[in-house]
Amino acid sequence: MSKVLMKGNEALGEGALIAGCRSYFGYPITPSSEIAEYMAKKLPKLGGAFVQAESEVSAINMVYGASSAGKRVMTASSGPGISLKQEGISFLAEGELPSVIVNISRGGPGLGGIQPAQSDYFQATRGGGHGDYHIMVLAPASVQDMMDFAIEGFELADRYRIPVMLMAEGTLGQMMEPIIVREPVTDFYDKSWATTGCKGREPNIINTLHLPQDEIENRNIYLANKYKEIKANEKRAETFMTEDAELVVVAFGLMFRIVKRAVIEARKQGVKVGLIRPITLWPFPDEHIKKAAETAKRFLSIEISMGQMVEDIRLAVNGKVPVDFYGRIGMTPNPEEITQQLLLVAEKEGA
Structure with a gap:
């Protein structure tokens, strides 16, 4: 492991690459834009996919598609952009599609400003979108955390099949500190549920529409029990x-x-x-x-x-x-x- 000087946003991007993330879809917004820039530079060299979508709404639905195919996928934004992604995040949660969503927070409400803030706490911890769902939320406190929590975020996302958000202040995204670069992740979860083609097996279906009353209730009970398991095991x-x-x-x-x-x-x-x-x-x-x-x-x-x-x-x-x-x-x-x-x-x- 080597020690280098990195900006917080870049360390987070590097952590995602170390974790095996090879798909990134997003739309630039200060103070998170360096993450997109870093992934745009690095992913093509690794055979990955980087797309600057036409909007935050498009980006989060691209995340849905890549995760459905079993890929480790990430998007990043700031408060107003995360607001636009909320419908898609609700779909990801119901579809049990692991993904990492980054919020490099800025002040609000409204367009606000790029100064440091933690006022997206309710947005992150209360779901933000519609329905009975939760996402896991990690709060890094250093540039080293930005790298390490990105790696851990993908681990937790795959373990529980849940979206994981990293929420950091804009200051942390912009500041530089010496960090230890971690070794690449080589052990990945089996994703037999993914929609990767069904030759020789029953097809996988990822669907968030449940019209019968008992079906939607049972689905919500199932998700609620998963959230209870996360509460029991992952409070840190x-x-x-x-x-x-x-x-x-x-x-x-x-x-x-x-x-x-x-x-x-x-x-x-x-x-x-x-x-x-x-x-x-x-x-x-x-x-x-x-x-x-x-x-x-x-x-x-x-x-x-x-x-x-x-x-x-x-x-x-x-x-x-x-x-x-x-x-x-x-x-x-x-x-x-x-x-x-x-x-x-x-x-x-x-x-």
């Missing part, structure tokens, strides 16, 4: 100094790194503060929150949004202790600003 989080923490901060993605520095500084000033980083945004690591709530006196959600993940924290805490929120949008607060917030929250009654 990183904890830092939570063992004796009276104030527990929750932050994901790039914010985790900033908050970690602030936690260390607040500890120096006598505040018993700890940190939980959700790695999977869905399934949300509520067990980690519940465990910390057994001893903590207060929680604080810090987000680059006006407050979205804080709702999942409150659900996990279930009223046992207060949950505060601090957020900015369009800018990333620095460690000194966060440290002051930790000290202010720690002064409140019960912290």
